Structure formats: structure tokens, C-alpha cells
Amino acid sequence: MDTVTITPQIYQLSLKIVNVFIIRIPTGLILIDTGPAGSKQLIFDTIKKLGHQPDDIKHIIVTHSHHDHSGSLADIVRDVKATVYMHPHDAMLVREGVAYRFQLKAINRLLGIATFGSRIKLPYINIKPVEQITEVNDGDWIPGVGGLRVIHSPGHWPGQIALFYPGNGGVIIAADVAENYSQLKLSPGFQDKDECLATIKKISGFKFKIAVFSHGEPILNNAAEIFTIAFGIN
Numbered sequence: 001m002d003t004v005t006i007t008p009q010i011y012q013l014s015l016k017i018v019n020v021f022i023i024r025i026p027t028g029l030i031l032i033d034t035g036p037a038g039s040k041q042l043i044f045d046t047i048k049k050l051g052h053q054p055d056d057i058k059h060i061i062v063t064h065s066h067h068d069h070s071g072s073l074a075d076i077v078r079d080v081k082a083t084v085y086m087h088p089h090d091a092m093l094v095r096e097g098v099a100y101r102f103q104l105k106a107i108n109r110l111l112g113i114a115t116f117g118s119r120i121k122l123p124y125i126n127i128k129p130v131e132q133i134t135e136v137n138d139g140d141w142i143p144g145v146g147g148l149r150v151i152h153s154p155g156h157w158p159g160q161i162a163l164f165y166p167g168n169g170g171v172i173i174a175a176d177v178a179e180n181y182s183q184l185k186l187s188p189g190f191q192d193k194d195e196c197l198a199t200i201k202k203i204s205g206f207k208f209k210i211a212v213f214s215h216g217e218p219i220l221n222n223a224a225e226i227f228t229i230a231f232g233i234n
């Protein structure tokens with residue numbers, strides 16, 4: 001596992017398939033996303049390497065319900081006293097232990113019958129449920145963290161949120177709004193391309209120098225300009 005210092009306050013931990021983020025605030029730590037099931041120990045070990053304790057996690061923001069973002073949430077909240085924040089759409093899914101729903105309602109119904117109350121749990125679709133989630137909406141500032149704004153970011157997934165951190169010249173935590181491996185582009189598996197592009201346009205309205213992604217490399221300079229060029233926004 002790799003830890004990248006994005007700014008003196010923000011760290012990126014790369015958990016093979018996904019990046020999660022840790023932000024230092026005066027009262028402790030914010031954890032953004034939790035990785036797939038089984039990531040808890042890696043996250044806790046990294047927190048110790050950064051000179052903190054897992055108990056320092058006071059806030060957990062889950063950008064959306066997909067298993068690579070929410071899969072270790074239940075294990076982490078069992079061990080630390082943190083407030084969990086999600087968009088209402090995805091909070092509802094995680095309370096039911098659902099990471100992913102198909103667009104075809106009939107498939108969801110069949111899966112619901114097969115998995116509800118049974119021992120059958122499908123990776124990618126089922127996660128351990130978490131009941132206590134504080135719901136946040138577009139434009140909200142996450143309470144008690146000293147400046148982290150919610151940007152509702154549908155397109156890839158209806159209940160996805162990205163985050164804007166005004167410090168350090170402006171940082172966008174883009175979740176799966178886009179990915180940045182060899183080039184900046186929409187994350188695969190999106191549900192609605194027009195909504196994805198509307199989300200990109202909304203994010204481009206913020207003033208930011210840095211952008212980080214759940215999948216891919218961070219952009220540490222001129223991120224707003226790079227977004228504008230990559231997605232042809234004017």
C-alpha cells in the first residue's frame with residue numbers, strides 16, 4: 001500500500017483497487033471512503049504510521065455506496081466513534097446492506113428475494129449494513145470539520161457526492177466523477193452520461209488547484225484548467 005501526501009493536511013492511501021483519503025483537522029481525522037471489505041487493518045496501520053490512532057477518526061464521509069467505497073464501513077464504525085455522512089440516496093442503500101442496484105428493477109427484485117435474510121451475499125452487491133448515517137445534501141458543509149463542502153455528483157451513481165476543500169488553493173475530492181490513470185476521463189460504468197457531464201460542469205465552477213480521484217493519480221497543479229480542457233467545458 002502506498003501513502004501519498006497531497007497537502008500537509010490531506011493524505012491518499014492507495015488500496016490496490018481504490019484510493020481512500022485522510023484529512024487532518026484540529027479535532028482529529030476525517031476518513032473519506034473505506035475501501036472494499038477487508039481494508040480496515042490497512043487503513044488503521046496507515047493512520048498509525050501518520051502518528052495518529054484509529055480513535056482519532058471523528059468523521060467518515062462515504063462518497064457513494066459502491067463496495068470499493070463502503071465495504072469496510074461497518075468494520076470501521078464498530079471500532080471507532082465516528083459520525084458517518086452520505087447522500088440520502090446511498091445512505092438508504094447502505095442501511096440495507098446494498099452496495100449496488102441494477103437499473104432493471106426486475107433484477108433487483110430477484111436479487112432482493114435471493115439475498116434477503118439468507119446467507120447468500122454477493123460481492124459487489126452486498127456489504128455489511130450500517131444504520132447510523134447522517135445524511136448530507138448538495139451545498140451542505142460537513143458539520144464540525146472546518147470546511148468541507150458536499151457536491152452532489154450524480155451520473156456515475158445517483159447518490160454520489162464529491163467534496164470541495166477550500167484550503168491549499170482548493171482541492172476537489174472527485175470520488176468516481178472521473179478517473180485519472182493515463183488520462184482524465186469519466187469513470188467507467190456510469191449510469192447516465194449527460195448527468196456525468198453536468199456534474200463535471202458543476203465541479204468546474206469551483207476554484208481548485210488540486211484534484212484527487214478514487215481511481216487514478218492525483219492532479220497536484222492547475223487541476224481546474226485540466227478539467228476544462230479534458231472535458232471541453234467553456
Ligand SMILES: [Zn+2]
Pocket residue numbers: 064066156157176
Ligand atoms: Zn463507483
Ligand SMILES: [Zn+2]
Pocket residue numbers: 018066068069176214215
Ligand atoms: Zn469506485
